Amino acid sequence: MDAILQLKDISQQFNQRNILNNIEFDIQKGEIFGLLGPSGAGKTTLVKMMTGTLVPTEGQVFMNGEQIPSLEQMKKYGFMAQSDALYQELTAYENLDFFGSLYKMSKTYRKKRISEVMEMVDLSGHLHQPVETFSGGMKRRLSLAAALMHEPELIILDEPTVGIDPVLRQSIWNELQRLKEKGITIVVTTHVMDEAEKCDRLALLREGEVIALNTPSQLKETIGVASIEEVFLHYGGGNQ
């Protein structure tokens, strides 16, 4: 398998504070890669580096072998930020149409994709409703829909299921599995343990360091525990 994203010795400082330290890993094409870590571990910071909106103080990030930021690579991924970035006074349709048009999608293609992605996130009934009248969970789902609009080969999701009920969460994960089967790579951050189990590979992030990286089952096996939670406690708890 080829690496779609390569992080090479990444370090980040904010105001002389070390936020990330010497992070190095690859994300393979077609896998669901999870970034698990407590609040403040540096997940969002790392995700921003993967999207090219933050240049690390040290180290480089490569997407498809090209160093980012690069406008060429910007076309290749879809991004869902941790906080919903939507135009409140516009309708769901207008939001998706706008984001879609930034990827040079034709009008008919946009139209077709809008109904597809709105179907995926179960919002078809709210196409022409202004976003400001949406509930928190609906906005979350619309953000996900916006990330999927242009059928990217890589999807980067920062805590996609926060504020979403268990039933819907399940259906979103089913959707992600379906996308994976089509060969799409998914990077997802979370601090929910049962979601972490659904990833193909998992990086445990704590205080800016990757404390472990493997498949969920191997992570558990190596130290002989039954849940990811225990894995986390094993690596993290010792030096608390």
Added chain:
Amino acid sequence: MNTWAVMKRILKQFKRDKRSVALMIVAPMLVLTLMWLVLDADDQTLEVALVDVPDQVEQQLDDDSAEWLDLSLSEAEKSLEEGNIDAMLQWEEGAPLLTVEGSSPTTGGEVQKVLSSAFSSGAQPEMQVEFWHGTDSHGLFDYVGPVLIGFFVFFFVFIVGGVSFLRERTQGTLERLLATPIQRRELVFGYLGGFGIFTIIQSIIIAAFSIYILQVYMTGNFFYVIVVTFLLALTALSLGTLLSAFAKNEFQLIQFIPLVIIPQVFFSGLFPTEGMASWLQAIGKIMPLTYGAEALRGIMLRGEGLAGIQFDIYILIGFSILFTTLNIFALKRHRSL
């Protein structure tokens, strides 16, 4: 074209946000009307003394527009001194000479308006105007009107443009946008384009309102007024979006108003700047409103054409380009590419 997509989105947002539209169009008209009421509220009939005015000229004068009194020179001068009449019209060496009382800032302009409409029918020699008190040749509102049109357009476009670009950042959509293949300049040009279309409409409405409804003194070309107002709006927009990069929230953006907007008023020609120290005058030279107001006054009061205002126009275009470039550069903080 991403610029086009951003433009379209901004226009759609305008359609939904009636309040901001109102702020940019209705608010300047409202404030201009208020100023007009305050400065131009003299609705008494004008009283003009006629001294040795030829009969055929007297017949041209419209009885409804003013009260015409036949007086001798000494009587008229006495009345002027006591402020009983608003002006005196004399005939000197075959040419009309108007002496305006001059203590009220607005009547002078009105008398001239009435007389010039009366004289426009016949081929009369140029009318000379003198002032019994003061030297101003126009009414106060006539004089400040052009400046106020420029100022209010500048002010409201600055606020609305700055706030909407800032909101792009506070609501997270800027970061989201920069995670798409859009180029920084496409985003900035999109803003200029979307607001630009809107400010053209705004400029036309406000200028037409001031000139045709409030009847601000205007001798020049209406089209030039629109051009200058529009360029001023564009400068305000590029300055507002640039400064929004240095504000964390709407409140901080509003804090720029006393720093960058209010001082421009002092140098825009509302107050005489000739007597100021040269370093003070130099401050005025770096302010966009100085040039916008100068051009507007040139067109409206002196009827200047393109030749008279082109320097100001170039400077305004220069300011817009400068602020826009700086803004594209400032966005590097959010994405280096």
